[in-house]
Amino acid sequence: MQQLTLNIVDENGVWERIEGDFTSRLPLRNLIWKGGLTQSARFIEQLDVKVTVGESDSVSSYDTLALASEQTGSGRLLNMYLLESDSEADTYKAVIKPRVKAWVGRVSQRKGEEWMIVYVASPEEIQRMSNSKFLSMRTSVFDKLKSDFQGKKDAGEHVVQLQMGSVESWNSLFLAMRERVVLALEERVSQLADEMRRMDANRMLPGWNYCKFFVLKEGVVRLYRLMGLLDEALAQYDELEAVFFQLLGAQRLSWFSTFGGLAEGDDYSDVLDTGKRAYGRQLVETTISLFDFRMYLFGRQAQLLVALGHYGELADRAQRFIATFGRSMREPGTGLSPAFVAAWTYSSCMNIAEILEGAPASGGGSVRADGGTAMRALAAAKAGFLAGARQQLDELGALWQRLPGGGDADGLPAVANPVLAAVLATDERFDQIYVRTCEQAAQYYVESGRRRFARAMHGDVARLLASRRQWAGAARLLRTLVPGKGEPLSSLDAAALERLAECERQLGNARDSLECVVRLIAQAGSDNDGAYATMLSALCGVLWSEQGGKRQRMAGDLFSVLGAKAVARSDTLCVEILLSSRVAADVRVDRVAAVLSCGSGHRLEVEFVARDVTLTSGEATVMLTADAVSCAGRFSLAAVSVAIGGAEFVAATKALFSVDLAEHPANPTVRLLPALVADIGSPVLRVAVSTQATSVAAGMAIRLFDAGSGAPLKVTRCDHAGFLVSDGVIVTTDAMDSGHSSEADVEFGTDSLAPPPKAVTVCVLHKTAAGEQRVFVGTTGLDMMPALNISAHAVALGDNRVAVILRARCTAANALRLESLLASVPDTEWALEAEGAVMRHGDVVSAVREITGDALELRLAGEARFSSLAEDANGSRLMRFSVPCSPAGQAVAVHMTAGSGFCRVLEPTPLSVRIRIVGPATAARVRVTVTERDGPAQWLIAGAVDCEADVGSSEVLLEYSLVALGPGFLRLPEVVCCEGGLPLQTLVDADFPTICAVPNHGAMAVYSVPVVVRN
Incomplete structure (x- = not known):
């Protein structure tokens, strides 16, 4: 861009003396701009001007369009004629005045330029001028100049005196210069504004040309830029852009010769380099292409945004420009190949990212500094442009792979960018640039706080490594990207997990690959569930082969239990399980197993199995059977597992399901009954065996346990010839056909039964005639002690x-x-x-x-x-x-037979005790009393407590009443018989205390007490 100039005409050698002081006061400062297209006053802090010495008439034919052209227009604003003092008045009249008059006549005709005459006074003249008497007698040269060339109606000073040693005089000179410069600028803008209004009014008429309108308006832009009013200049370019898009919608683009983009270097131009081609001349001559125009207009806007320090706005505008212009280049009829558009987009994104990298910290550009929203936004913008460049590398790589012969970068049409040409030459170079671009984008995303986008960039690197079959490197990177188990998966996470599954499969890590697939299937709403089901079956098969037919427990919520119930069948135990499968396709399952448990502590578990089952997506009912176990009772569903190949999956159970199992309808049973023959004090049971519909081979083992504690009960004797007792276990000695029944009483050691169990569990192990192992378990509540x-x-x-x-x-x-x-x-x-x-x-x-x-x-x-x-x-x-x-010895045996019933009310209950005298009567009378027993009282005695009877009497009746202190059984009071006033020894059996049940009615309870008296 040309610079505004100040032209000096010096015919007397004055400039040499004042040049130093003059240039030291440049640039012009503190100008007040009073006009412009917006008609608002603006303050111009400084205005750079270039000083030229010597007159030139090369622009005498100056017009507005030439004024607006950067290449042909002049930037001259002010013409200055320098004079010095001359003591001879005739010299002024004869020489100076004609010269100055001729000069003023020439420069005053130039549009958009102002002029000034600067009279430099010598020290002697200044001294004379200070003498008021002398001045009144003689007119100075300066006064004559003002009289001849300073019109009374002129705005500002055209003639100015300069006293070189006076600061005030220099200030006055530059004040006058500023006024002249502002007037020149206002005149230029006014001329251009009038012309623009005229052209804008004729926009709809035939022959109107947008390019000439652009050149004219850009003249104003250029003046604004020279004045430092960059925001005003940017506003003018924005208006030009708005007009362009209005015309673009009306399909009035005949002012552009071609779409363009076919010249060398068009796919990697620097946005800020708007001077590499004669864009201005092409606009004036209406020979510019649409491609060059769009690049030129955006480049001018970018230059102003950089100069203003508006890097955030530049990023936003660049993003829109690259997107919209890229779509325009892809439209039919442009003549541009997809490779060219991709190369242009890549270069533009990288170019903008490089420009943003140069942003100062104060402008929000230092992404490596910790701080503010503007810096994070700028980091995000740079990351976005780098991500856009990475997308173009994807497209270029895909185009390169589709070329005939493959891998020949020279075959790519219209890709002249030397960087891209080198990138596409070899896989190694392509990978290097691709990875570096992704890593830079990821770094900026992290600095902007957008870690999800950073992970996406790392995922693209992993995708590239996987496409190059670098499975180990891709897997290492993907493992860092996939969220931990139990965390939800986004669509980005699911894509990374799918690639990781393939990498693990290629590396031979079938289990790790399977875990990835399981998580993908468990992810709701996946579009590839059908493919995942195929991968699931294949990996489970590989795992089966690798482990030699063994299965590994796999985590994963693929299956869940919705219900369970027992199903009655005549040949086996059967349980129906309702399963829900999250796999989108049918899955062939090798085995479904359900474990039912009963009890706590020593739990009893029964396994039901179904084999070769096809589970459909959604809900499916599976019938499971158990022939190996026979056990009746209420069981809870403890676990359900689904085995596919070498993997076993646990089905989630979200509720407690109870199942009432009956005994196996065909397997043998063993019943526990009271013994038919027993010896007092020996704990015994009767064991009854029935084979039902199953033949039993030799080797049935019957074990008995305390149902409460689970402790084994040791059998010491068995009275049946077909049974043996070995180490406390009952063992059969012969085979038994189906329908066979046998019973045997068994005796236990008393040392293992303290106290005797309230219920006994029997566990029977046996083999069928076919050699299958079977188990019977049953619990019976009975008293092992004699009745x-x-x-x-x-x-x-x-x-x-x-x-x-x-x-x-x-x-x-x-x-x-x-x-x-x-x-x-x-x-x-x-x-x-x-x-x-x-x-x-x-x-x-x-x-x-x-x-x-x-x-x-x-x-x-x-x-x-x-x-x-x-x-x-x-x-x-x-x-x-x-x-x-x-x-x-001498004793009285007392025994009472308790009646039935329980005390339900706390009320006095009369009791009647009859005493029979047995044996010879040596005493004349017998006296009977009642005393309390030791221990806490359970009753209160009321009524008579003693009596006497003749020895010859067959019975002595003693009546008394008891008041129950609590419901239930009571100990009767101790009855003592006395003879001759001396008590006899009372025999009381400690094992059988005298206990009675207080009746719940008012009837008399009679107890018979045999008494033997010995003298």
Whole structure:
């Protein structure tokens, strides 16, 4: 661009003396611009001008269009004629005035230029001028100049005196110069504005030319730029651009010769370099192409934005320009190839990114500094341009691969950019530029806080490495990009994960690749679910081969359980599972397994299996069977797994599903029943085996456990020939056909049953005739101890006679019928008169028998036969007993038979106790009292507490009442018989305390108490 000039005409050698002081005061400062197209006053801080010496008449034919042209227009604003003092007045009139007059006549005719006459006074003249008397007598040369050339109506000073030693005089000179320069500029702008208004008014007339309108308006732009009013200049270019797009929409582009873009170097022009071609002359001559015009207009705007420091706005405008002009170049009829457009776009993006890199920190350009929104925005803009350049590399690479012969960069049409030519020459060079561009873009994205876009750039690098089959490098990079397990996946993450799956597969990492595919399938809304299903099956097959037929547990929410229930079948146990599959296609599954568990602590688990199942996408019902186990009860669904090839997937269970299982309809069963024959004090059970519809080979093992603690119960004896006891386990010795049944009573060691279990679990292991392993598990609640407790006591009566007291107490939870009770001592046997009696828990029957014999060592032996009244009674049972009954000393044996019922109200309950006297009557009377037992009181005695009776009486009636302090069973008070005022020893059985149930009604409860008195 030409510079505004100040032309000096010096015919007397004055310039040499003032040049130093004059140029030191340049540029012109503090100008007030009063006009312009906006008609608003503006302050111009400084105006650069160039000083030329010597007159030139080369622009005498100056017009507005020439004024607007950068190449032909002049930048001269002010013409100055220098004079010095001359003591001879005749010299002024004869020489100076004609010369000055001729000069003023020439320069005043020039449009857009101003003139000034500067009279430089000598020191002597200045001294004379200071003498007021002398001045009144003589007129100076300066006064004559002002009189001759300073018109009264002229704005500003045309004639100025300069006193070289006076600062005030220099200031006055430059003030006058500023006024003349502003007038010149205003005149130029006014001329151009008038011409633009005329042309704009004729826009719709034939022959109107946009290029000439552009040149004219650019003249104003150039003046604004020379004045430093860059924002005003930019506004003019924006108006030109708006007019262009209006005309573009009206299809009035006949002012451009061609679309252009075919000249060498068009695909890699520097945006800021608008002077490499004669754009101005081409605009004046209307020979410019549309491509060159668009590049020129945007380049001018970019120059102003850089000069203003508006780098953010430059980035926004450049982004729009590259996008819109790139689309225009791709339209039919432009004659430009896709390769050229891609090369131009790449070069433009890189060019803008380079310009933005030079932005100062104050303008928001230092992306390596930590701070402000403007810097982050500028970093994001640079990253965006680099990303755009990377996209063009993708397109150019694709075009290059499609060329005939492949890999011949010389075959790419219209790509003259030497950098791109080198990039496309070899894969190595292409990869180097591609990776560097992506890494730079990623760095700027990180600095702008857009880490997601940075990951996208790294993903593009990984994609390139994968396309070059550099699987290891691509996998390393992709592993850093994929979010951790359990984190949601975006579409960008899913693309990276898909590439990672392929890389891992190519590297032979089938498991890692499978994990990627599983995460992709679990990602909702994927468009490639069908392809993922194929990859899933293939990788599971590879994993099966690599692991030699073994399976690995895989994480991944591919399948979920929606429901479970038992299904009745006549041949096997069956469970129906409702599964939901997230795989979009049908999947062939090798095995579906469901584990059902029961109990806590020592849990019982049953596995149901289905093989060779096809799971459809969405919901599918699977039938699973279990022949190896027979176990009845309520089970909860613990786990469901789906096996495909070498991978096993756990199905998610979002709710607790309960399943009621029955025993296996065909497998053998083992029942636990009360023993038919038992010895008193020995814990026994009856084991009943039924093979049902299954043949059992030798080797059935029956183990018994405490159902509560899970502790094993050790069997010590079994009375069946087909069973053996080995280390506490019952083992069968023979094979059993289907339909076979057998029973055996088993006895346990008492040391392992303290206290006896309330329920017993039986676990049976056996093999079928086909060699298949089977298990039966069942739990039965029953009492392992005998149903009756037999005890005996003896009292020495003297004369080799002994009173034997036998009593039987019901210990069974359920009622039983006592069929017979036989007892014997040596040479004596008798039966208890209780046949057919129904006994409930706690009921006691007793009998007294006097025998003859040695009372020192007695043992009472016998057997009791009874049957259960429960619904599951299995016939009559026999209990054998042998209990010692050594005679005691002088004693009274007290025993009470408790009645039935429970105390439900706290009220006094009368009790009646009848005492029978047995034996010889040596005492005249017997006195009976009631005393409290030791321990916390459970009752309160009311009424009579003692009585007396004659010895000859058969019964002594003692009546008293009890007030229950709490509901339930109560201990009866201790009854003591006394003779002659002295108490006798009372015999109380600690194992069978005297307990009664307080009835819940007001009826009299009668208890029979046998008493033996010995003197």
